[in-house]
Amino acid sequence: MKFTFRENGRLLEKYLDVLLSGRSGLRIFFPLCGKAVDMKRLADLGHSIVGVDISEQALKEFFADQGLPYCEEPVPGIAGAKKLQVGFLRCQMSVLKCPQTYISFDGVWDRGALVAVNPCDRPRLVNSLSIQKFVSSLISFTISFPGPPFYVPESEVKSLFGNHCEIKLLEKVSDFSERHRRWGLDYFLEVLYILKFVA
Template identity: 30%
Template structure:
């Protein structure tokens, strides 16, 4: 039976606690390249697409940045605030059906429960930076050009995106996550971006082995909006 990867698919992963993609620590790539992402600037406005309950968001806020995330699962968002002991409020989002805004009491973290494509620049503002940890890998391949263009629409001129992707033999494991080779990244971001590869890492772990994959390459790319 073909797996249907839609909004409800992702919500059910959280309900069923099938969240092997969640990392309980701040991502080392983010720590390593935070200066490149922010261009050394303080108090940036940073967007985290498909954010889940990522520990990266609390870490970024603790560095003095304002963090805005997009996530389909209300459970993931609520878990983020509760597990980090951050007081928050929530309210329905105007102009978007079945969408809510969760805000930390200190206003440093705003998380939108919504489909990311419904979040337009005139609703959520523009950003200095985007931290994309495997969000591109999670999307259906027919949606990735739309996604890349959407991310560009949310960035300020000269804004930066730190992109973390994986590459593997897609024939050995169905997505998501999907393999995103370097040539795909180059094609997606060919128009209106400066592309700078930063690092290549060995992405193998037990989760990949259990899926029958024997070689995974992690790639980090810095994208700058022209």
């Protein structure tokens, strides 16, 4: 069973002002970005976007779907990783192997990375995000079945991020559809948090 996280950008659109806080020209990170259309939306607003994923095919499909030509080059210091770039938008492979000195961001939009990785890899993923001392981050979790996507309870959100972030639950919304019913699910919730780094 294949699950696609990024089917629409309604939550980002609804809370865009919360993430941006009136700021312009931000550098925003999309971990495990896949084909997230939200990247193009923010790039069109003049923000610098870096998306990272393990699937080269997904990244190439994103550029093809958006009708964007791109240049391709290797990523220094990461064997086998590639960078696909056009204008303010850059995508590369492998989020868990990014050198800590490589990334510095003003914000993060996680539309499914934390629920996609194996639970044992969550601390590594969180470390790759939290070291950036981002000003704000919108993180959306899916609550459903054993996974992937994997359930991330609020207690674990606090455990993973609570030492260096203020955490606020923004919204819980049912995303249940007939497709989920066919999968044997009784409910499908999306939970959105805003995290703000505190020194």
